Amino acid sequence: MSVTHHILSVLVENKPAVLTRVTSLFSRRGFNIFSLAVSPTDDERFSRMTIVVDAESAPLEQVTRQLDKLINVVDIKELSEGQCVERELMLTTVRADVASRGQVTELAAIFEAKILDVGTDALTLMCAGTPDQLDAMEDLLRPFGITDLQRTGRIALPRIPRGSVPVRLAAVPESA
Amino acid sequence: MTGAQALIKSLEMEGTEVMFGLPGGAILPVYDPLLESTIRHILVRHEQGAGHMAEGYAHATGRPGVAMVTSGPAATNIVTPLCDAMLDSIPLVVVTGQVPLSAIGSDAFQECDTTGITMPVTKHNWLIQSASDIPTVVREAFHVATTGRPGPVLVDIPKDVSNQTMDWYWPDAVDLPGFRAPQPPDPGLAREAARLILAAERPVIYAGGGILKARAAEALRRLAELTGIHVVTTLMARGAFPDDHPLALGMPGMHGNYTAVTAMQRADLLIALGSRFDDRVTGKVGAFAPGAKIIHVDIDPAELGKVRRPDVGIAADCRAAIEAITAAVEAELADTATIAPDRTEWNATLAGWQKTHPLAYDQEEDGPLKPQFCIEQLRDNTPDDTIVVSGVGQHQMWTSQYWKFNHPYTFVNSGGLGTMGFAVPAAIGAKVGKPDRMVWAVDGDGCFQMTAQELVTASAERVPIKVAILNNAYLGMVRQWQELFYKERYSEVYLSPDLPDYVKWAEAMGCVGLRVENPEDVAPTIEKANAIDDRPVVIDFRVDYREKVYPMVAAGTSNDDIILGPAEGEGGH
Numbered sequence: 001m002s003v004t005h006h007i008l009s010v011l012v013e014n015k016p017a018v019l020t021r022v023t024s025l026f027s028r029r030g031f032n033i034f035s036l037a038v039s040p041t042d043d044e045r046f047s048r049m050t051i052v053v054d055a056e057s058a059p060l061e062q063v064t065r066q067l068d069k070l071i072n073v074v075d076i077k078e079l080s081e082g083q084c085v086e087r088e089l090m091l092t093t094v095r096a097d098v099a100s101r102g103q104v105t106e107l108a109a110i111f112e113a114k115i116l117d118v119g120t121d122a123l124t125l126m127c128a129g130t131p132d133q134l135d136a137m138e139d140l141l142r143p144f145g146i147t148d149l150q151r152t153g154r155i156a157l158p159r160i161p162r163g164s165v166p167v168r169l170a171a172v173p174e175s176a
Numbered sequence: 177m178t179g180a181q182a183l184i185k186s187l188e189m190e191g192t193e194v195m196f197g198l199p200g201g202a203i204l205p206v207y208d209p210l211l212e213s214t215i216r217h218i219l220v221r222h223e224q225g226a227g228h229m230a231e232g233y234a235h236a237t238g239r240p241g242v243a244m245v246t247s248g249p250a251a252t253n254i255v256t257p258l259c260d261a262m263l264d265s266i267p268l269v270v271v272t273g274q275v276p277l278s279a280i281g282s283d284a285f286q287e288c289d290t291t292g293i294t295m296p297v298t299k300h301n302w303l304i305q306s307a308s309d310i311p312t313v314v315r316e317a318f319h320v321a322t323t324g325r326p327g328p329v330l331v332d333i334p335k336d337v338s339n340q341t342m343d344w345y346w347p348d349a350v351d352l353p354g355f356r357a358p359q360p361p362d363p364g365l366a367r368e369a370a371r372l373i374l375a376a377e378r379p380v381i382y383a384g385g386g387i388l389k390a391r392a393a394e395a396l397r398r399l400a401e402l403t404g405i406h407v408v409t410t411l412m413a414r415g416a417f418p419d420d421h422p423l424a425l426g427m428p429g430m431h432g433n434y435t436a437v438t439a440m441q442r443a444d445l446l447i448a449l450g451s452r453f454d455d456r457v458t459g460k461v462g463a464f465a466p467g468a469k470i471i472h473v474d475i476d477p478a479e480l481g482k483v484r485r486p487d488v489g490i491a492a493d494c495r496a497a498i499e500a501i502t503a504a505v506e507a508e509l510a511d512t513a514t515i516a517p518d519r520t521e522w523n524a525t526l527a528g529w530q531k532t533h534p535l536a537y538d539q540e541e542d543g544p545l546k547p548q549f550c551i552e553q554l555r556d557n558t559p560d561d562t563i564v565v566s567g568v569g570q571h572q573m574w575t576s577q578y579w580k581f582n583h584p585y586t587f588v589n590s591g592g593l594g595t596m597g598f599a600v601p602a603a604i605g606a607k608v609g610k611p612d613r614m615v616w617a618v619d620g621d622g623c624f625q626m627t628a629q630e631l632v633t634a635s636a637e638r639v640p641i642k643v644a645i646l647n648n649a650y651l652g653m654v655r656q657w658q659e660l661f662y663k664e665r666y667s668e669v670y671l672s673p674d675l676p677d678y679v680k681w682a683e684a685m686g687c688v689g690l691r692v693e694n695p696e697d698v699a700p701t702i703e704k705a706n707a708i709d710d711r712p713v714v715i716d717f718r719v720d721y722r723e724k725v726y727p728m729v730a731a732g733t734s735n736d737d738i739i740l741g742p743a744e745g746e747g748g749h
Contacts, residue, residue, distance in 0.1 A: 061481060
């Protein structure tokens with residue numbers, strides 16, 4: 001990922017058309033989305049969007065301030081590299097006949113990928129990693145012949161400050 | 177109670193006295209309980225008119241304008257006023273009917289994705305799913321429209337939801353976790369602003385429409401008088417600072433006067449209060465006020481740094497921020513160590529420019545009627561607190577230039593979106609909101625033809641507005657650009673002076689129609705119009721089509737390259 005990308009972790013109300021409101025704002029203001037992942041949170045009232053923004057299309061401050069004006073956007077955090085943990089998931093189907101299957105599974109093992117499906121001349125792999133790791137794996141698999149590939153876009157959470165205990169864990173009663 | 181009854185009751189609870197609208201299939205259930213409501217309903221002839229009337233009402237009164245129309249084409253017809261209100265930050269609550277929930281998505285008769293279409297032109301919109309949500313949504317809608325930077329909202333109500341029954345309640349508060357009320361101004365930033373103000377040798381206050389939204393005209397006046405700093409008022413801020421004040425410089429921008437434009441260019445400090453560095457003010461951004469530090473006050477944090485990075489940015493309500501800055505200036509001045517800079521030279525420079533570069537036109541006694549002369553005559557023959565409403569184009573610029581706006585909320589126009597046809601319906605809305613004030617629409621002949629049918633509404637509802645058409649038989653501003661920038665190749669701009677016959681048309685719509693062709697008839701005809709108070713009046717002023725709006729800064733050029741008049745406009749431009 002180039003340095004001009006920023007990761008925004010956006011907490012939104014879990015209501016109809018919220019995703020449309022966010023993406024419509026991006027297109028209307030000429031901001032570019034590099035990747036986008038949306039999922040419910042542990043609180044059913046809210047969803048979390050992890051948006052990777054192409055910061056060259058607009059200053060990040062404009063993006064966050066315009067986003068903040070959306071009524072359904074509750075909170076926006078910029079997750080800067082080093083201060084967050086991030087992962088992305090990739091599924092890919094790779095040609096792997098009798099001759100090459102060994103090499104492909106070896107690569108899968110290096111990247112701690114799982115084999116989800118096996119055919120006579122292809123394998124489907126699942127791998128979770130940082131975007132850089134997935135890029136590397138993709139590059140190494142390409143010579144074998146990638147027939148299908150799908151990545152989720154990254155999800156991220158801020159790192160826990162050193163020495164502190166996450167509130168949610170601390171709140172669990174000791175008897176539990 | 178039905179959803180429809182709950183909707184009307186909710187509007188009443190929010191203090192709605194007037195709404196503008198037109199019924200149709202999907203909104204039928206809501207029009208039934210309206211018969212028992214205290215709300216006055218103005219039946220328009222086109223839904224766009226309802227939206228602009230609601231805008232005019234909001235402009236003039238400061239209260240949210242309310243409009244109600246049906247689904248499909250009615251909803252799309254009101255998209256233009258929504259966008260207009262979005263760009264000019266006008267509080268508007270629009271209710272639209274929708275096909276029944278069960279029919280949504282089936283391409284039903286008069287179905288359209290209203291919330292989808294209006295998403296980019298509203299602050300927020302709601303598609304109501306259950307009658308029990310109605311009071312909550314209406315309460316939220318008014319809160320969002322009027323809190324922070326004002327703007328339009330839309331509530332879409334499916335027909336079956338209107339017919340459902342619900343148990344009435346009224347929510348004690350709104351629960352919008354993602355919507356925050358504006359914060360008070362940071363005292364530290366106010367102090368920094370005060371220090372910049374006291375250090376500046378060539379400061380200019382750049383007052384925008386936010387002053388009017390924040391009811392901050394009086395606060396602005398105190399700050400200007402305390403510091404002795406001159407004030408430019410943008411198109412959206414005309415009236416926010418009295419034009420007859422010695423510190424008033426008038427309108428800046430593309431058709432601003434020389435002094436206002438050049439004062440900003442040469443300033444060492446711009447104090448932007450509720451203004452947003454619009455391209456029509458800045459000209460080429462890179463060349464705008466190159467030597468100026470910037471203090472920027474706006475209630476919308478996204479405006480700070482959007483176009484020009486401020487040295488001090490204050491995200492707060494304009495009145496609160498101006499009062500904080502004023503207090504900080506007073507505190508600094510109380511400290512005897514503070515020496516206010518000597519601005520004698522700067523003030524003399526400004527006075528000199530005003531003298532050498534006044535706005536000018538030439539009305540010859542027997543020559544063709546000049547539009548500027550008509551506006552000056554209107555100005556001089558109407559009460560000082562007359563509300564003036566304009567459309568968009570040359571007549572709008574002349575009105576802003578030549579009228580003297582000495583009171584806030586006396587100029588209503590479409591600044592951001594530039595909506596032709598705004599004047600007639602907006603004037604009706606303003607007059608409904610302020611029935612005791614004289615309301616004059618100054619319109620162009622092109623604009624008038626877009627929404628004139630609302631004069632039928634005005635006649636039927638006994639809303640006696642007055643309309644001055646500056647009829648130059650052209651789409652005048654487009655003609656001006658074709659003359660100056662397209663080598664006088666006039667393409668599709670001629671309209672004809674007498675097709676339609678504006679006097680007959682006015683009469684057909686229940687108005688008094690008058691016509692003026694000579695300078696000497698202008699004042700007497702205005703007097704005649706002023707004396708009529710039982711119906712609308714339309715005056716067809718036949719004005720000189722060759723007259724252009726000057727000064728002018730050509731689009732995309734620097735404000736330093738201001739064109740003062742026709743002689744300079746020839747040749748290179």
